[in-house]
Every structure is written in structure tokens, then in C-alpha cells.
Amino acid sequence: MAKHHTLSVLVENKAGVLTRVAGLFARRGFNIYSLAVAPTDDERFSRITVVVDVESKPLEQITKQLFKLINVVKIDELAPQQSVERELALVTVRAESGTRSQVIELVQVFEGRIVDVGHDEVTVMLAGHPDTIDDFEDLMRPFGIDDVQRTGRVALPKLERQAPRLRSVSGKVG
Amino acid sequence: MKLTGAQALIKSLEMEGTEVMFGLPGGAILPVYDPIIDSSIRHVLVRHEQGAGHMAEGYAHVTGRPGVAMVTSGPAATNIVTPLCDAYMDSIPMVVITGQVAYSAIGSDAFQECDTTGITMPVTKHNWLVTDPQDIPQIVREAFHVATTGRPGPVLVDVPKDISNQTMDWYWPEAVDLPGYTPSSQGEPGMIRKAARLIAESRRPVIYAGGGILKARAAEALRALAEMTGIPVVTTLMARGAFPDSHELCLGMPGMHGNYTAVTAMQKADLLIALGSRFDDRVTGKVSAFAPDAKIIHVDIDPAEQGKVRRPDVPIVGDCRAVIEEMVAAIEAMGGAAAQPDRSEWLAQVRAWQRDFPLHYEQSFEEDSALKPQYVVEQLRDSTPDDTIVVSGVGQHQMWASQHWRFDHPYTWVNSGGLGTMGFAVPAAIGAKVGRPDRMVWAVDGDGCFQMTAQELVTAASERIPVKVAILNNAYLGMVRQWQELFYEERYSEVYLSPDLPDYKMWAEAMGCVGLRVEHPDEVQAAIDKANEIDDRPVVVDFRTDSTEKVYPMVPAGGPNDAIILDPSQGEGGR
């Protein structure tokens, strides 16, 4: 994967807002690596987590142009070291009688769950850091992957960098 | 008070102070056209929706108020896309209302349905699809707010027919509700002081004034800055008139067809003070070779312009007028004019360039002499009041108009800079005349451009909007011809138009205008005088100009500005 950056974009929950964001990326020549959208706890806003390829254009231009969209309320830039990133994947993998136990064992090692079982294949759900999911996919490949569906990553800033005060007051962390 | 959505829409436009709108009705917007009969708003019925959009732009250019256009759905909405894009590129405040098929029918490929908000999303600052008549006042208020604040631009409100017909309880919103829209206008004081220090250290500074000066109504502030510091000013194509051409510090237009002094002063500068300008490729030429020794102070209200093309040493996000006034105060606090370094050498150098490499053309007056387009522009300039509004199309004539006019007042130059829209001049001139009926309005148009939107002269004639049009009729798509001559070995591909077809004089008369024709330089003055006397209808003058004349100076596209080419008769220039 090219050099990437994660942007957490708080948007007004208005019709067409995803089109505005996606359209802006397309017409300004910014590449999107992955994108996830969901409502927040405040129903007026949604959060778009977008992983951008910062080799296509400088991140600064991307965020500035994004911020010009009227429906964009707030943008957090999440550098990989400064954020908690998670992604969910569903993977359908061959698991014939000869290999089934090996597959199950690996699923357990990765703390995944088997969510569907067929005659000679299983569907595994795995949530974790995107790199972990990459690793899992690599390990499953020799068994024969039939299908993979990943959600694209979601992310939030790491807490200790956000709230150093709180940490010293509680005296517990660190 | 119960109103229909349509009535609420017109009333909201009135509340926003709309005095005129440009438009053309049709099925989906029918309900909204009914209350227009009872409204104080003047409606100008155009002949093509592109005309409505450019008229609204022309109106906005000269008044500073948002232009308003109203059209129906489908083909009418697509017809106004070009003006929206034009206004977007040139930051013109404009509010476009489009009709839409009934909300209940959206998505069914109904008659004259098109995804107007989808199509116009990339060319508007924002747009709205109304889904509830109760939202209309709020949306209209927000639309005007977005169009006119921050970096101005066009917005669009798409109103489905059933929404126009439904009733709502009238109210006028006290405030806008746009949590994601908070344009900053005040520049950061620390940065402003830093800018003042850079200026005080600079030996070869140039002020690079752009269209933002006009948007921010900062012409006076700019003048105060230039006069206090004694720094020369270039005015970009979008900023002509923002600083008086007759001022001793004015260097005129830079860029691809800028004059030698403006281009070269920027190249040799040690500091560029970019005020509301955006380092457009038509100004910078090859970016890596642009003003190589210059530090950059960049003032712009749009943060995304900072560093988009050239990284500034001092970025200042804010309204040009507010920032320049603060800058003047900061310079004053540091000792004002007296504390500026001695720049006499630099100014002497600039004067020498001006003396040695002026704009140049030759008009002779033999019996068979061809009429030079530059001569026409200069005669027009010298025969009209100095606050005359000049509107141009796109092409060679546009460059000659910008080069050879003398703009001594802001808001006297209206043109399509960023998009370069042929056909802009006639409707934009009409809109300008509607906005400033007290001023003389001359369009300087090309024969190619004129043919794209000339039918709006019917609008002007029937509405008694007495604009004047000078067609610099060189029988060619001249600017394209020039590139083919210079860069395609004189292989002229699809650029010939004919001087006589159409017959512009007869065409003008058929449209209810006065038509005049000029073929020889000796006839120019009389025709202009005659045109200037007519004030009850539009006038079109068909000036038959020299087809072979080219625009100089010229920086070949993508080339470095140091490679500026002068008129061949001026030799190799200062290279």
C-alpha cells in the first residue's frame, strides 16, 4: 500500500453528502484507498473515515479542499502512530475435511469467528488492525480464498495523546 | 401566514434584496413564475438560459451584489451549467434557482428530469434540493449567505414542482444554520507583522494583485499600501481596474499576454505580495521557473489557495481588505514610508523596461491599410467616459481589450478569466448595464464569440437595455489561429469563419439593434461617435480587422516567463 493517511471527517447528515466528498476526491485527483461511513451518536452528524493516498497529492491540499465543502464540520488527521485503527473482514475460505482443523486453528489464533459453515468452506469474521487482516488473508490464501469483503478502516485518535491531563490526575496510566 | 412554496420562494428572494433576476420559464418552474407578476423584482426574459447565467454574472461583477437567475428543469438547468462553472472559476456570487420535476417523481426519468444538483455539484460552492416547502426561506437565506461570504461563488437551489405548489407557514429565519461553514476574514496578526517585516527588508518587491481585491472591495486599501511603500503593482486579468492603470506604480497585466514589464518585474522580484491572486498557470507560466528569487506573501480568504501552487513564506488567510488595512497599520507602526529601504534602483529598472518594451502595434492610414484591432480598442478607450464598463469575450480581442484599455476605476472590466467562456460578452454586458444603467457599457467581442450568444441582443432590444458591442471581426477564431500559426506550422485547421457570413450589420438590425460597419481605420472615430450617441437601443459595430494580427507579448504555454516573446518588430527584447 502506498503512503496513506487516515482522515476522520465529521459531516452534516444531509442528502448527498457522501457524493460531495467522493466527488471532490475524484475531481481534485486525490486517491481514496478506503472509505467507511456511519452515523454518530448525534443524529445530525455522520462520520466518514477515509484513507487517502498521500502520494497522489499533499495531504494539506486534500484537507483544505475537503473543509471547503459546506457540509464538512470537522476533520481530524490521524497519522498511523497516533490513532487506533480497526477494520472488519468476512473471508470465505476452502476448508475441506483434510484442512478444516488447520483453518479453524488459525482462526482461533487471530481471534476470529466462524460465522457460517458450508460443506467444504467456512466464512470467517475477523476484526482487527488492517495489517492483521492482511496477515490473516496471506495465511488463508494457500487453503483457497473464495471471497473477501472488507469494510474499510475506521479510526479514532489515540487517547493518551489527547488527554494528558486526565492521565496525571488519575495517576493510574503511564 | 400561509403561502405556497412558490410564493415563499419569491418572497424570500425579495427579503434578500433581489431587485432583478434573469430567466426563462418552463413546466417545472411554472408555479414560481406566477407570483413574479405581483413581485417588486424585475424579471428579464432571456432567449437562452446560458444568457441568464452570464447576465447574472455581469450584474454581480459590476454591483458586487449576487446575480440571480431562474430557469426550469432538465435542458434549462443544463443550459446554465456553463455560467455556473464560469462563476465558480471566477468567484462570482450568483444564486440560480432551477425548477425540478415533482419530488414524488424524482428518479423515474420523468419528462425534463435531470439530476441538477448532481450535475452542478462540482461547479457550485454549494447546492440544495428542496424537499419540504417549509425549508424554502431557510435555504434561500443560506444560499445567499454562502454565495456572498468567504470566497464568493455560485450556488443553486433546485425546487421540485410539487414543493412549489404545497403550502407552508411563512417565516423569515433569523440566522443561518451552517455548522460546517465559518469563513475567516481577519488575518492572523503575527503573520501580518511578519509580512510587514518582509516588505521592509525587500529591495525588489512587486504587488501581485488578483481578483480577490475586487471581491473584497479592497481597491482603496491596495492603493494605500502601494503608495505608502512605493511598491509597484501588477493587476491580473481578473484585477484590471483594481489599481489605476494611470498610476505611476501600475505595471499593468502580467501573464501569458502580459506586458514585458509586468512579467519581467515578477520574474526578477525578491518579494511577491500576492493579494487575492491564485498563481494561475496563465500568470506563472512554468511554475518551477516562476519568480525564482521571490519570497511570497500570500493573502487569500480561501485557505486552500495557500500553497496550492507555490508555497508562501507568509500565508495569511483572510479578507483582502481587512488584511491589507492591518498590513498598512503594521507598516505604519514600523515607521511607515520613511522606514522603507531605498528602492530607487529597482524602480529605475522598472521604468527602463517600460520605456524600452512598451506594448506595440502599428496602424497605417493608407487607402488599403488593414484596420488594427488594437487601434479600435484605443479609439474606443479615448472616446468614452473613463468609468465606462468594458466587457469582453474570450480570445485575441479579450487580450487586446485588457492590454490597451486604461482601467482607472474598479468594476469597469468584466470578463471570463478562469473558464475562458466564449459567448460571455454579450449577455454579461447586458447584465452589467442592468446593474449600472448610469454607465456606458461596451462589449469588445470576437466574431466567433458573438455568434455563440448574440441572440441575447433581442433580450436587450426588447427590454431597452442599451449596450454597445464592438465586434473585432477578424474572420477567424483568431486566438486558435494564432497558436496554429506559431506552433502548428501555419496549418490552419477549422478556424476560418468568414467576415461576411453572417452579415453582422443586418443581423444586428434584425435583432432590433443599430448595426454599423467599419472597414477602414479612417472610419473608426465616426462610427464610435455615432454609437455613443445612441441610448435607446443596443448598437453593434462590425469592425473588420486585420486577420493576421497576433497578440504580443506572449509566453508560450507551459514555458518559463523568461521566454517572453515580443512583437517581432521589437526584436529580441531584454532576454
Ligand SMILES: Cc1ncc(C[n+]2csc(CCOP(=O)(O)OP(=O)(O)O)c2C)c(N)n1
Ligand atoms: C466555449 C468555448 N469554446 C472554445 C473555446 C476555445 N477558444 C478560445 S479563443 C477561441 C477563438 C475565439 O474567436 P473569436 O471570438 O473570433 O475571438 P478572436 O480570438 O478572433 O479575437 C476559441 C475557439 C473557448 N474558449 N470557449
Ligand SMILES: [Mg+2]
Ligand atoms: Mg475572431
